[in-house]
Amino acid sequence: MSKANLLDRRQVVSALLADRKDVVAIGGLGASTNDITAAGDHARNFYLWGGMGGAAMIGLGLALAQPKLPVLVITGDGEMLMGMGSLATIGLQKPSNLSIVVLDNEAYGETGGQTSHTSAAADLVGVARACGIADSRAISTMAEVEAFAKTIHDLSGGPRFANVKIDSANVERILPSRDGTYIVNRIRGDLGFQPI
Amino acid sequence: MHARADAADTTTPTWPDDIFATLQRFDVRQVPYVPDAGHSKLIQRVLGSSTMRGIPLTTEEEGVALLAGAWTGGQRGVLLMQSSGVGNCINMLSLIPILRFPFLTLVTMRGEWGEFNPWQVPMGSTTQGVLELSGVKVLRASNAAEVPAVLEAAAAQAYNALTPTAVLLSQRLIGAKVFTK
Numbered sequence: 001m002s003k004a005n006l007l008d009r010r011q012v013v014s015a016l017l018a019d020r021k022d023v024v025a026i027g028g029l030g031a032s033t034n035d036i037t038a039a040g041d042h043a044r045n046f047y048l049w050g051g052m053g054g055a056a057m058i059g060l061g062l063a064l065a066q067p068k069l070p071v072l073v074i075t076g077d078g079e080m081l082m083g084m085g086s087l088a089t090i091g092l093q094k095p096s097n098l099s100i101v102v103l104d105n106e107a108y109g110e111t112g113g114q115t116s117h118t119s120a121a122a123d124l125v126g127v128a129r130a131c132g133i134a135d136s137r138a139i140s141t142m143a144e145v146e147a148f149a150k151t152i153h154d155l156s157g158g159p160r161f162a163n164v165k166i167d168s169a170n171v172e173r174i175l176p177s178r179d180g181t182y183i184v185n186r187i188r189g190d191l192g193f194q195p196i
Numbered sequence: 197m198h199a200r201a202d203a204a205d206t207t208t209p210t211w212p213d214d215i216f217a218t219l220q221r222f223d224v225r226q227v228p229y230v231p232d233a234g235h236s237k238l239i240q241r242v243l244g245s246s247t248m249r250g251i252p253l254t255t256e257e258e259g260v261a262l263l264a265g266a267w268t269g270g271q272r273g274v275l276l277m278q279s280s281g282v283g284n285c286i287n288m289l290s291l292i293p294i295l296r297f298p299f300l301t302l303v304t305m306r307g308e309w310g311e312f313n314p315w316q317v318p319m320g321s322t323t324q325g326v327l328e329l330s331g332v333k334v335l336r337a338s339n340a341a342e343v344p345a346v347l348e349a350a351a352a353q354a355y356n357a358l359t360p361t362a363v364l365l366s367q368r369l370i371g372a373k374v375f376t377k
Binding site: 024046051052053055059061063069083086088092093188191193196 | 225226249251252253254255257258259260263264265266267268269270273287288290291296356358
């Protein structure tokens with residue numbers, strides 16, 4: 001299934017998080033959550049193991065609550081397709097500190113590699129732009145990934161959306177915690193919130 | 197077209213103001229919603245508020261995920277929807293026990309008390325069961341006088357005790373919708 005010239009998902013996510021500073025990173029259900037783990041466990045990582053279609057909306061809720069923090073959602077094409085309406089919701093709210101990256105391998109990699117809608121028809125960059133996310137980019141080189149990684153810290157330029165075409169090869173599974181309450185409370189603690 | 201059949205037509209109800217006041221007192225900041233006629237006054241109050249942010253959704257499940265993110269970032273929220281929307285939320289409701297964030301939803305009921313439209317009845321009939329099977333406690337307000345106490349109890353248990361809670365605002369309270377040519 002591997003095609004030439006497609007980017008390696010782990011390299012992409014490593015580059016996005018290499019100089020993360022105060023970024024809160026949300027990994028969508030599936031391989032994306034493993035990718036942010038592989039880049040290094042962090043108190044501000046939000047790992048999703050369920051709630052398919054919800055990653056971008058979790059990002060929106062966080063971005064609106066914490067407008068001074070860069071919030072980065074990293075998810076897959078299948079997860080984004082399931083929550084495609086949330087691009088319209090985000091396009092309306094226009095949180096300037098929210099960035100969404102789709103790692104697009106054109107397939108449901110966790111369930112046997114069935115092709116997704118982006119393999120033949122659906123253009124998520126077009127959808128995001130048409131929903132009012134003016135900074136919506138199609139990315140196909142590491143130089144573009146690195147340039148995008150810098151913009152994430154600009155709290156006035158969002159929302160922004162990037163669709164990164166990646167190789168569909170399966171990579172080693174590096175699994176984060178599955179304890180959702182721990183994951184949320186660790187982020188809250190790092191942001192200075194006390195337990196109830 | 198979509199007039200209402202009872203006294204709510206001629207006198208503006210004040211129970212939405214009671215709801216708004218309670219939400220304000222509990223420091224609710226994010227208010228995701230899919231519009232419903234029964235929520236229209238409350239939505240107006242939210243959109244006119246300086247402390248709350250009304251967030252229109254394309255589908256109700258977005259609101260469940262949004263509230264998880266809001267709480268992670270330190271804010272409380274409430275999800276406004278109609279009974280049909282509860283069905284749209286089911287899988288996303290699994291985030292609530294897993295992430296353990298305060299969840300309060302206010303659901304305007306259709307498909308009961310004098311309903312005209314048969315298409316509203318199946319989901320309206322299963323709304324309470326779906327919520328309870330999904331781990332959400334259900335309270336109900338059937339008349340304007342009980343709205344403040346029900347809202348107070350719901351908000352207290354949702355935000356203080358992290359007990360996922362839905363308040364069903366009954367069709368008897370909001371008035372059955374009638375269709376005229």
